[in-house]
Amino acid sequence: MEKLLTLAEAAALINVHPETLRRWDNDKTLVAVRVNDRGDRRYRESDILDFMSTHKATISHAKTVDIDGYEVKWWGEEGFKTVQGNFHLIGKPYAVKGSGFIGFPFFVDFLEKMRSGTNEDELDKLAMGEVTEYIKSKKVFDGDTATFEYLNHSFYEVQNPEWWEGKYSKTLVPGLRVEAHAAHPLTVENKAWRVILYFKSKQGDSWLPTAFGQSPGTVEYFVWIDAKELADFDLPNTQKGAEVLAVQFGVDRFEETKDANGNRDITRITEKNSARFDGKWVKDSWLPDELMK
Numbered sequence: 019m020e021k022l023l024t025l026a027e028a029a030a031l032i033n034v035h036p037e038t039l040r041r042w043d044n045d046k047t048l049v050a051v052r053v054n055d056r057g058d059r060r061y062r063e064s065d066i067l068d069f070m071s072t073h074k075a076t077i078s079h080a081k082t083v084d085i086d087g088y089e090v091k092w093w094g095e096e097g098f099k100t101v102q103g104n105f106h107l108i109g110k111p112y113a114v115k116g117s118g119f120i121g122f123p124f125f126v127d128f129l130e131k132m133r134s135g136t137n138e139d140e141l142d143k144l145a146m147g148e149v150t151e152y153i154k155s156k157k158v159f160d161g162d163t164a165t166f167e168y169l170n171h172s173f174y175e176v177q178n179p180e181w182w183e184g185k186y187s188k189t190l191v192p193g194l195r196v197e198a199h200a201a202h203p204l205t206v207e208n209k210a211w212r213v214i215l216y217f218k219s220k221q222g223d224s225w226l227p228t229a230f231g232q233s234p235g236t237v238e239y240f241v242w243i244d245a246k247e248l249a250d251f252d253l254p255n256t257q258k259g260a261e262v263l264a265v266q267f268g269v270d271r272f273e274e275t276k277d278a279n280g281n282r283d284i285t286r287i288t289e290k291n292s293a294r295f296d297g298k299w300v301k302d303s304w305l306p307d308e309l310m311k
Contacts, residue, residue: 039059090111092112106181107138108126120161215265217230240291
């Protein structure tokens, strides 16, 4: 009679978490043998070996990889999946360390994939290569989401793409970030935009708005943008484009607070508004009246 492996033994053999085996049993990916009155799970060793031979991608997506102390996983233990409503693909590896989280969404246009002839295994390797490089080189920090698109057999980082619905933000220093909110056009013709910036700090497990300026300070910084300025930065005249320019301004404004010792501090940001028009930023200002109508 063939030896039956326990749940823990089978998980160790495949090198996945026991909870993954429970999920695979429930969704019929890898069905267990039920024994005794309690219905404990057991696995035929031959079934496990066959599964390891025929489901390499499934197993790979279920594993956790350690990269400089971060546990890197695939969201939902899945690799690249078809985007709802079309044939494009999206993969979502992510990294966790304690309460810290970094997201890495990767987007693949269906026609680009067909043109390049790249398969899902190759996409997986390319994506994990970018994740590894970004973590090891400290290009990303807790709270960041680095978004990528596929072109010419490589992934390239893109800022705030239309296919990604998350909040757009940038790390200022570890534990402090600037985030765009409530971006909307000020006119029917989208001649101008308003974006509210929040400086957020990590407090416990949450990112919370943090007051800037002199005590008691305020938490909302209003950014006004002439839509013509977006083209100068190769940004679209859309909500997404306005958010990118506003957040970059927030990053640059934070850098301007640097003192002689190189220390930066949001309490040195004393104004509550800035406007971008005529090729420059004007602090403590609104847009000219003709752009607000």
